[in-house]
Each structure stands twice: as C-alpha cells, then as structure tokens.
Amino acid sequence: MMTAQLALSHLLNGLQLGVLLFLLAAGLTLVFGIMSFVNLAHGSLYMLGAYFGAAAFANTDSFLLAIIAAVGGAGLVGLLLDRFALTKLYARDHLDQVLATFGLILFFNELIRIIWGPSSIFIQVPKALDSTIDIAGITYPSYRLAIIAVGLAVAFGLYVLIQKTRVGMLIRAGATNANMVAALGVNIKWLNTLVFALGAALAGLAGVMAGPIVSVQPGMGEPVLILTLVVIIIGGLGSIRGAFFAALIVGVVDTLGRAFMPTLMRSLMERNAADAAGPALASMLIYLFMAVVLAVKPQGLFPANVAATR
Amino acid sequence: MSALVTRSLVKRFGGVLATDHVSLTVEPGELHAIIGPNGAGKSTLIGQLAGEIASDEGSVHVLGTDVTHMPTHKRAQLGLARTYQVTQLAKEFTALDNVLLAVNARAAHNFRFWGNAHHDAGAMQKATTALATVGLSHLHQAEVGTLAHGEQRQLEIAMALATEPKLLLLDEPLAGMSQGESSAIISLLKSLKGRYPMLLVEHDMDAVFALADRVSVLVYGRIIATDTPDRIRENAEVRAAYLGDGA
Amino acid sequence: MSEMKASSLWPVTLRWSAPRTITAVVVIALLAVLPMIAGALESSYYVSFATRVLIYALAAIGLNFILGFGGMVSLGHAMYVLLGAYAVAIPASHGVTSGFAHMALAVAVCIPLAACLGAVALRTSGIAFIMITLAFAQMLFFGAVSLKDYGGDDGLTVGARSTLGGLDLSNNTTLYYVTFVTVLVALYLSWRAVLSPFGLVLRATKSNPRRATALGHPIFRYQLTAYVASAVVCAIAGVLLANLTLFASPAYGAWTLSGELIVIVILGGLGTVFGPVVGAIILLALEEALPMLIEATLPDYKSNWMLLLGLFIFFVALLLKRGVFGSLKP
Structure with missing residues (x-):
C-alpha cells in the first residue's frame, strides 16, 4: 500500500516535470522544424520567464500578473531575438547556430547575474494553490497539480492551433517544406517570428510555473535545456506530437528512476555497490533510454518527416 | 548473365x-x-x-x-555506378580529387592514415585517365564550385567511370x-x-x-x-x- | 604547418612564404621559447597559463579532426577530457602514479567508450547528432558526479603529478614542454591523416556523404574511426589537464567546455590543421584579459566579464566565417 501511494505520488511528479518539458520542447521543436534552427538559448528564455515572473510577483503579489509578465516578457525577448539577432543565422549551418546561441547563453546568464545577483531567489507558491489535495489515498500539493492541468491545457490549445487554424496549417506545412510555404506567397519571415515568439512565450510560462518548485538562479536554464533536447530527439525532431509524448515519458522515467532505482539496485546487488551505482544509473537513465530509442529508431518515436534530420 | x-x-x-x-x-x-x-x-x-x-x-x-x-x-x-540528376559532387574538392575519391572507392587499401593520397601514382593515373575520357583534363586542378554546369555533369560521368x-x-x-x-x-x-x-x-x-x-x-x-x-x-x-x- | 587553399579544404603543396605558414612557424617558435621569456620575467604563472592554452589547443585539435574535416558537430567532446582527467586522479588516489599507466588507462577506456557512443550517435546526423553528443556528455558528467568514493560533485585532488620515466613533471617547465611536444605530434599526425587516402574520404563525408556512399565508400566506418581518434586526443588532453591542475572534477566534462572547444576551432579556422592552436591562444588570452580590462574601467562589474565573452562568441559565429588563422592566405 505504501509503495503504491509512493509510486502514484512520484508518477504525478513525473507528469508535472513532463508537462514543463513539453512547454519547452514544443517551442524548440517547432523552431527547428520550420527554420531548421538549433536554439541552445531556449533555456535562457525559460530562465528569463522565471525572473520576470518573480519580479512581477514580488511587486504585485499577483501570480496571474506574474504569469502574464513571464509569458509576455519572454515572448517579447524572443521576438526581439528573432528580429534583430537570429534572422541571419537561420540560413547558416547548424554549427554557426550552436556557437551563436552558446554565446547568448553566457550573455543572458551574466545579464541576470548583474540585474538580480548571483544567488538564487525564491518565488512563493501562490496562496490560492498553497494547499494539498487528496487523490486516491495520497495528499498531493495543489500547485503541482495545477502545473499539470495548465500544461495539459496548453498542449490541447496547441493541438487546436496547429490542427484547426490557418496559421497552424502554415506551421505544419512549414515544418515539412518551408520552401513550399514561401512559394505559396506566405511571408515566411512573419511566420518564423510568430513561431519563435510563441516558443519563447511557452518557455517563459514553463519558467514562471517552475519558479516556486525549483531554485531560480542564473544558469537554471541549461539542465532543463539538455533534458528538453533529449525530449525532442526521442520524440522526433520537428514533431509536436512526438514532443508531447516524449516529454511525458522522459518526465516520468526520470522521476521514477531517481525514486526507485536505488532501492531496485539494492535488491539486485550488495548494499555498498548499490548505493554507489543506484543514483548514478538513475541520473543516466534517460540518456540510456534515448540511446536505446535511437538505436532502434534513429528518427525518433514520431518522426515529423524523414528529411528533417539533415 | x-x-x-x-x-x-x-x-x-x-x-x-x-x-x-x-x-x-x-x-x-x-x-x-x-x-x-x-x-x-x-x-x-x-x-x-x-x-x-x-x-x-x-x-x-x-x-x-x-x-x-x-x-x-x-x-x-x-x-554498380550511378550519376545524379541533380549534380552530387564534393564542392570544395578539385575536379581531380573528386575523381580520385571515386578511384579510391575501388581500392582495397584505402583505410590508410599515413601516405599522401596524391602520391599514389596508380590511383592518380586512373583519375587522370577518367578526366581525359570525359574531356576535362584541362580543368583537373579547378575547384568543382567554379566549374560550369555542363562541366559538372561531365565530371559526374567521369566519377562513375573511375569506379571501373x-x-x-x-x-x-x-x-x-x-x-x-x-x-x-x-x-x-x-x-x-x-x-x-x-x-x-x-x-x-x-x-x-x-x-x-x-x-x-x-x-x-x-x-x-x-x-x-x-x-x-x-x-x-x-x-x-x-x-x-x-x- | 597548414597548407590549405583559402576557399578549399584541399591541401596543396606547403609554401614557406605563405602567410599561414609564416604565422604557424612564428607561433610555434614563440611557444618553444616561452618558458625562457617567462623565466626572464620571473613570472612562472605564465608558464602554467601557457600550458593550459596548449592543453585546450590539443583537445581542440582532436575535435577539429571530426568537426573541421569530417563535418561532425560534437557538442560533447569535453566528456573525453573528463575521462582523461579521471584516468589520472582515480589511479593516483590508489597510489598508482605512473604517467604511462594513466595514459594507457585513459586510452584503453576511451576507445571502447567512444566507439559505442559514436556508433549510436552516428546513426543520426545534423542537428540530432549535435544534441545526442551533448546528451551523452551530460550522461558521463552525471556518472562522474555519482562517483562518491572519488569526490562526487566536488571532484578529486591529485596528490602529485604523474611520473614519466626520467621526466620530472612537478617542474612546471617540464610539464609545459611535454604538453608542447604532444601538441606538435598531434598537429603532425592530423596533418598526415588529412592528406591520406583516409582523410580524402573523411573530407568527402563532410562535403557530400551521399556521393561518397554511392561511390562505394562505407562512410560510417570512416566517421566512427575519426570520431574515436578525436576522442583519444581529447582524453590525452584530459590526462595533461589533471596533471596541470592536480585536480579532476565533473566540471571538466561540463557542456560549457565542449562549447568552448567548438569556439576555439571556429575562432582559429574550421578545417585548418593549425587553426585550433591559434583559436586556443585567442580565446584563453581573452578570458584572461577581459576581467582585467573591466577591472580597469568598471571595477564593480569585474566578475561579469562573461557577458562580453558571450557577445564575442555570438559575433564570431555571425561574422567570422573562416576564423582568424583560416582567413590568412595559405
């Protein structure tokens, strides 16, 4: 009984990590699909979202305003980045893109350090959600549940946007064949900017929502960025659907692995060895998982189109 | 057969x-x-x-x-050798090196890290011959990117021929x-x-x-x-x- | 040292009067006499600093072999530096101090590891390859963090420098020259390999992998061999780094170091044999100079020099297509 409850609680934690990863992965994978652009600085937008949210929350005491500030702020930074810094890089090879956005990461981390200082800052859980809910015999924090709900709602919204609207049709077409969209007379630049800003806004949303449960500090974007990259590789580059399922899988596998791997190892080997190997294996688990997925399906689980990996 | x-x-x-x-x-x-x-x-x-x-x-x-x-x-x-409808060449290479690459595809001893690829007289001879067959001898040191479209097409054929x-x-x-x-x-x-x-x-x-x-x-x-x-x-x-x- | 056409990867005959050759010769000559100059200035710090530069150059030479000549953008090569550093620190903590043993262990672990990771990563290409190499490096990073018996997060100090036959590495100048000679050997080997039949195919896999395959070249074999070779060079750089700093830590495998190695390669000149040396000198000198420069002008922001470094890297990517050394006439 204890184990089942524990498992459920970890499962929910895994889902919560998964939806946050999805918010990041959606933007990154779309930007890749349409512009063939590798944006390592996507994690910086997540960090900016957290800081914008923290600043707004501290000044207004309204978490709603904090969310608006984070989404709007990160979206705006994304828009400015797209317009003024990155446009020239879209046509360049991936190496230049990696290098340029690597430079941007260092820049943003330092900028945050200058403005907000090097140590981590705290965002309180909003009062309305600072409680617990009983589900199936466990008490679970409402705030984390709210993250899951918001994440799923955004995923649904994205689904509607992409499958049911004209803009979504263009995004889908752009992800498969950007030249075709341009040939249709659509202003591809405008579409790029829109997608980039949308991705940035979602990253900002993830940042502010993660704010109360992680430590908000310079460089917080990088570990998340790398997890996000794993997600979009597993899901299949350019595929939103793949990003969604892969994000949930990665979130759950990572969380459950960290929770249960040490115990599992102890049942398999002697205690000392298990205590050494357990946490190591737990933190390496999703990378091994990724390796297995790629060994079987090099294009990821839900490839958007075959040509997209080049 | x-x-x-x-x-x-x-x-x-x-x-x-x-x-x-x-x-x-x-x-x-x-x-x-x-x-x-x-x-x-x-x-x-x-x-x-x-x-x-x-x-x-x-x-x-x-x-x-x-x-x-x-x-x-x-x-x-x-x-089996092929040419492409849309030219597929190593653009940064010279014409000769493209053909040399093709000649070496037939060589059994190609996994060598030491000797200079240009010092293999036999391979160089074959590459030169293949270029001559398609009439590109005069351009063997030209970089492929600088060749005219027609010359690139000829080079495609030379590469296919060079693989014997x-x-x-x-x-x-x-x-x-x-x-x-x-x-x-x-x-x-x-x-x-x-x-x-x-x-x-x-x-x-x-x-x-x-x-x-x-x-x-x-x-x-x-x-x-x-x-x-x-x-x-x-x-x-x-x-x-x-x-x-x-x- | 380098013999490339400006617009081409293809090496032509070495011309001694060419700007690239002259630059390479001058840089090597200066590096050869550097400890004497530093000795005259009584500034041993600069010998250590120069050793560090050469170690970064060595790792970048390794990376350049696949990045510049094979077109494989690995964003995870710091993991092999990490591996090399632990191949010194872990045996040393058990009392094994032989440099030959450290080197042998580094190479013996590196080859099968790189072969496995490379084989998986090379199933993909382009962006996916970049991301996978990054993820694998992260995996090794966490692996090192979890080595609780060997310092975990904090890393592991090395009691003394490796013993290397009759050479006394505890002498900074000796360590410098060992590193210097290693770099020269790596330069020479990569120069030969690039010109060889193997190198011809490797460069073709960058330029047009589809054509190379259609001609009958098993390109995977070439790419994987090059990948393993480049990993070994980085592992050796790691062995030297642990000797220089007398320390090994998971941070040596941080992805920022992988990023810096790419910066060095591009800064020097992608696909030039000598470029990584020039790139390492420029980047590390800049990292040294920026804090001083800011201290002199805006002392309050001394610790924020990375802001400028970030911008610098951004503009290098945007504007400096051929790199500093690569822009010189061959």
Whole structure:
C-alpha cells in the first residue's frame, strides 16, 4: 500500500516535470522544424520567464500578473531575438547556430547575474494553490497539480492551433517544406517570428510555473535545456506530437528512476555497490533510454518527416 | 548473365505507388533507356536500384547477385555506378580529387592514415585517365564550385567511370544542358556504348532514340512498353500516354 | 604547418612564404621559447597559463579532426577530457602514479567508450547528432558526479603529478614542454591523416556523404574511426589537464567546455590543421584579459566579464566565417 501511494505520488511528479518539458520542447521543436534552427538559448528564455515572473510577483503579489509578465516578457525577448539577432543565422549551418546561441547563453546568464545577483531567489507558491489535495489515498500539493492541468491545457490549445487554424496549417506545412510555404506567397519571415515568439512565450510560462518548485538562479536554464533536447530527439525532431509524448515519458522515467532505482539496485546487488551505482544509473537513465530509442529508431518515436534530420 | 534484373519492384509513398511492379533487364553491353513524363517515378526507380531508397516488394539482381537488401556502398562495390540528376559532387574538392575519391572507392587499401593520397601514382593515373575520357583534363586542378554546369555533369560521368563499373545508371545526364554541352555528352555516351551495360533515364527524346538499344516507357510508376526505339516510336499506347503530349 | 587553399579544404603543396605558414612557424617558435621569456620575467604563472592554452589547443585539435574535416558537430567532446582527467586522479588516489599507466588507462577506456557512443550517435546526423553528443556528455558528467568514493560533485585532488620515466613533471617547465611536444605530434599526425587516402574520404563525408556512399565508400566506418581518434586526443588532453591542475572534477566534462572547444576551432579556422592552436591562444588570452580590462574601467562589474565573452562568441559565429588563422592566405 505504501509503495503504491509512493509510486502514484512520484508518477504525478513525473507528469508535472513532463508537462514543463513539453512547454519547452514544443517551442524548440517547432523552431527547428520550420527554420531548421538549433536554439541552445531556449533555456535562457525559460530562465528569463522565471525572473520576470518573480519580479512581477514580488511587486504585485499577483501570480496571474506574474504569469502574464513571464509569458509576455519572454515572448517579447524572443521576438526581439528573432528580429534583430537570429534572422541571419537561420540560413547558416547548424554549427554557426550552436556557437551563436552558446554565446547568448553566457550573455543572458551574466545579464541576470548583474540585474538580480548571483544567488538564487525564491518565488512563493501562490496562496490560492498553497494547499494539498487528496487523490486516491495520497495528499498531493495543489500547485503541482495545477502545473499539470495548465500544461495539459496548453498542449490541447496547441493541438487546436496547429490542427484547426490557418496559421497552424502554415506551421505544419512549414515544418515539412518551408520552401513550399514561401512559394505559396506566405511571408515566411512573419511566420518564423510568430513561431519563435510563441516558443519563447511557452518557455517563459514553463519558467514562471517552475519558479516556486525549483531554485531560480542564473544558469537554471541549461539542465532543463539538455533534458528538453533529449525530449525532442526521442520524440522526433520537428514533431509536436512526438514532443508531447516524449516529454511525458522522459518526465516520468526520470522521476521514477531517481525514486526507485536505488532501492531496485539494492535488491539486485550488495548494499555498498548499490548505493554507489543506484543514483548514478538513475541520473543516466534517460540518456540510456534515448540511446536505446535511437538505436532502434534513429528518427525518433514520431518522426515529423524523414528529411528533417539533415 | 544479365547485368541488371528487376522483378516486380514496388515502392509506395503513403498510398501512392511510385514504382508499380517494375520488371526490366539490362543485358551485357546494352544501353537500355527509360523515358516517361515528369513524375513517372524515374528517379525513384534509380534510387531503388542504387540502394538509396528501400524497395517494398520485388527484387534487384546485379550481375547475378541479389542486392535487394544490400546497402548502397556494397552495391557500388559490386560494380554498380550511378550519376545524379541533380549534380552530387564534393564542392570544395578539385575536379581531380573528386575523381580520385571515386578511384579510391575501388581500392582495397584505402583505410590508410599515413601516405599522401596524391602520391599514389596508380590511383592518380586512373583519375587522370577518367578526366581525359570525359574531356576535362584541362580543368583537373579547378575547384568543382567554379566549374560550369555542363562541366559538372561531365565530371559526374567521369566519377562513375573511375569506379571501373560493371553497370552504369545514368539519371538524366543531359538535364539543364545547353545544346553544345548536350552533344558533347551524347557523343561521350556513344563512345562508351558497348563497353558498359547502361541504364539511361533521360528526357531528351532525340538523344534516347539515337543511343538506346531498347527503350522502356514508364508512366505512373508502371512500365507500359519495352521495345526497340523504332517500335516504341510507333507504339500507339506510348504515343497516347507520352509522346503525344510531349515530343 | 597548414597548407590549405583559402576557399578549399584541399591541401596543396606547403609554401614557406605563405602567410599561414609564416604565422604557424612564428607561433610555434614563440611557444618553444616561452618558458625562457617567462623565466626572464620571473613570472612562472605564465608558464602554467601557457600550458593550459596548449592543453585546450590539443583537445581542440582532436575535435577539429571530426568537426573541421569530417563535418561532425560534437557538442560533447569535453566528456573525453573528463575521462582523461579521471584516468589520472582515480589511479593516483590508489597510489598508482605512473604517467604511462594513466595514459594507457585513459586510452584503453576511451576507445571502447567512444566507439559505442559514436556508433549510436552516428546513426543520426545534423542537428540530432549535435544534441545526442551533448546528451551523452551530460550522461558521463552525471556518472562522474555519482562517483562518491572519488569526490562526487566536488571532484578529486591529485596528490602529485604523474611520473614519466626520467621526466620530472612537478617542474612546471617540464610539464609545459611535454604538453608542447604532444601538441606538435598531434598537429603532425592530423596533418598526415588529412592528406591520406583516409582523410580524402573523411573530407568527402563532410562535403557530400551521399556521393561518397554511392561511390562505394562505407562512410560510417570512416566517421566512427575519426570520431574515436578525436576522442583519444581529447582524453590525452584530459590526462595533461589533471596533471596541470592536480585536480579532476565533473566540471571538466561540463557542456560549457565542449562549447568552448567548438569556439576555439571556429575562432582559429574550421578545417585548418593549425587553426585550433591559434583559436586556443585567442580565446584563453581573452578570458584572461577581459576581467582585467573591466577591472580597469568598471571595477564593480569585474566578475561579469562573461557577458562580453558571450557577445564575442555570438559575433564570431555571425561574422567570422573562416576564423582568424583560416582567413590568412595559405
């Protein structure tokens, strides 16, 4: 009984990590699909979202305003980045893109350090959600549940946007064949900017929502960025659907692995060895998982189109 | 033994049959041409033969060996060489180095880290000869990016020849060429005729009828006729399907 | 040292009067006499600093072999530096101090590891390859963090420098020259390899992998061999780094170091044999100079020099297509 409850609680934690990863992965994978652009600085937008949210929350005491500030702020930074810094890089090879956005990461981390200082800052859980809910015999924090709900709602919204609207049709077409969209007379630049800003806004949303449960500090974007990259590789580059399922899988596998791997190892080997190997294996688990997925399906689980990996 | 035999070759893209049960042969020394309107599936077929596109059904035999499930580079090692409709060259290399790369593909001792690739007199000799065959000797030190389109097409053929092929797949060697450039390639192909079995995919009807021993007509992925050039010219079905609205 | 055409990867005959050759010769000559100059200035710090520069250059030479000549953008090569550093620190903690043993262990672990990771990563290409190499490096990073018996997060100090036959590495100048000679050997080997039949195919896999395959080259074998070779060079750099700093920590495998190695390669000149040396000198000198420069002008922001470094890297990517050394006439 204890184990089942524990498992459920970890499962929910895994889902919560998964939806946050999805918010990041959606933007990154779309930007890749349409512009063939590798944006390592996507994690910086997540960090900016957290800081914008923290600043707004501290000044207004309204978490709603904090969310608006984070989404709007990160979206705006994304828009400015797209317009003024990155446009020239879209046509360049991936190496230049990696290098340029690597430079941007260092820049943003330092900028945050200058403005907000090097140590981590705290965002309180909003009062309305600072409680617990009983589900199936466990008490679970409402705030984390709210993250899951918001994440799923955004995923649904994205689904509607992409499958049911004209803009979504263009995004889908752009992800498969950007030249075709341009040939249709659509202003591809405008579409790029829109997608980039949308991705940035979602990253900002993830940042502010993660704010109360992680430590908000310079460089917080990088570990998340790398997890996000794993997600979009597993899901299949350019595929939103793949990003969604892969994000949930990665979130759950990572969380459950960290929770249960040490115990599992102890049942398999002697205690000392298990205590050494357990946490190591737990933190390496999703990378091994990724390796297995790629060994079987090099294009990821839900490839958007075959040509997209080049 | 036939140089190339395909039996009931199939490729589907989604629900579309790009290659619809294609069976054809290329006999030793024969030049077999494939014609067909745009979108007939000619390049898909070449891709399947070369191994770049996996076939869904059917089989491919090269010189008696079943290559249906063989990766591209192994087919090439068997002696199957191809040219591309859209030029595929190492752009940063010189013309000579592109051909040298092709010559070395045949060398058994190519996994060497030490000696200078340019100091292999035998390989250099073969590369120079292949360039001379297509008439590009004067440009051997030119970087490929600086060559004219026609010269790049000639280089494509030189690379295929440099691998000492036993079967040549030529995917629209005349694509995008001027009149003068075309006639140079046509006479080159004429001079190669009989020395190599060739499968030629081409749009230029005059060239095809001047060069081919046999012609197959591919429409919507299906071969509707295979015959001598003269008979193909008179075939009513072919005229209706293809020649009627093109040539 | 380098013999490339400006617009081409293809090496032509070495011309002694060419700006690239002259630059390479001058740089090597200066590096050869550097400890004497530093000795005259009584500034031993600069010998250590220069050793560090050369170690970064060595790792970048390794990376450049696949990045510049094979077109494989690995964003995870710091993991092999990490591996090399632990191949010194872990045996040393058990009392094994032989440099030959450290080197042998580094190479013996590196080859099978790189072969496995490379084989998986090379199933993909382009962006996916970049991300996978990054993820694998992260995996090794966490692996090192979890080595609780060997310092975990905090890393592991090395008691003394490796013993290397009659050479006394505890002498900074000796360590410098060992590193210097290693770099020269790596330069020479990569120069030979690039010109060799193997190198011809490797460069073709960058330029047009489809054509190379259609000609009959099994390109996977070439790419994987090059990948393993480049990993080994980085592992050796790691062995030297642990000797220089007398320390090994998971941070040596941080992805920022992988990023810095790419910066060095691009800064020097992608696909030039000598470029990584020039790139390492420029980047590390900049990292040294920026804090001083800011201290002199805006002392309050001394610790924020990375802001400018970030911008610098951004503009290098945007504007400096051929790199500093690569822009010189060959």
